[in-house]
Amino acid sequence: AQTVTQSQPEMSVQEAETVTLSCTYDTSESNYYLFWYKQPPSRQMILVIRQEAYKQQNATENRFSVNFQKAAKSFSLKISDSQLGDTAMYFCAFGSWGAGSYQLTFGKGTKLSVIP
Amino acid sequence: DGGITQSPKYLFRKEGQNVTLSCEQNLNHDAMYWYRQDPGQGLRLIYYSQIVNDFQKGDIAEGYSVSREKKESFPLTVTSAQKNPTAFYLCASSIGSSNEQFFGPGTRLTVL
Numbered sequence: 001a002q003t004v005t006q007s008q009p010e011m012s013v014q015e016a017e018t019v020t021l022s023c024t025y026d027t028s029e030s031n032y033y034l035f036w037y038k039q040p041p042s043r044q045m046i047l048v049i050r051q052e053a054y055k056q057q058n059a060t061e062n063r064f065s066v067n068f069q070k071a072a073k074s075f076s077l078k079i080s081d082s083q084l085g086d087t088a089m090y091f092c093a094f095g096s097w098g099a100g101s102y103q104l105t106f107g108k109g110t111k112l113s114v115i116p
Numbered sequence: 117d118g119g120i121t122q123s124p125k126y127l128f129r130k131e132g133q134n135v136t137l138s139c140e141q142n143l144n145h146d147a148m149y150w151y152r153q154d155p156g157q158g159l160r161l162i163y164y165s166q167i168v169n170d171f172q173k174g175d176i177a178e179g180y181s182v183s184r185e186k187k188e189s190f191p192l193t194v195t196s197a198q199k200n201p202t203a204f205y206l207c208a209s210s211i212g213s214s215n216e217q218f219f220g221p222g223t224r225l226t227v228l
Contacts, residue, residue, distance in 0.1 A: 033215045045219035095215045101166050106158040
């Protein structure tokens, strides 16, 4: 079974600064995906960024980028130029195929507060 | 607009009653999922369905039941056997070949 660990329950960052959220995972599989989801106060889950394990290049989406270290099983999220709208819970998730189905395993989340 | 809808947004239930949460999608996705979210617990998988008329138990299926009679619909019933049903429930869907899951807005269930 896969496990996903987010070691930072809460973090804060000044507006316009950069913050990095940590995520580690444990798996014996070689083919998988990793995701970061954002859950703002509205509680709507929104995909922020995803990374295919077979790709060495780190994924980027505008102000969001990841540092994917496959050997270390680490998948951190960097948010640049933080904005007030980035205030949310952030969940790291591991996705893989098993027993004929595709499933996601989520970490417990990091609550990020952007301070004006 | 394509998307996933969940209803109701808030639901109150008396102890001992069954209650059904609705989840509908018009994305033409094959797979659908139900998650439970508790404070400090992240999301935990209750049930999932890869195809119509077929579904599988997730990590915390006890006290819950589902059906998948139509591709667009995947209702979740919280039965009286669920010991602690108060939680936020999220429905999601995905295309079989895509690994991204799209989420509905959620239903907050409170047992009185």
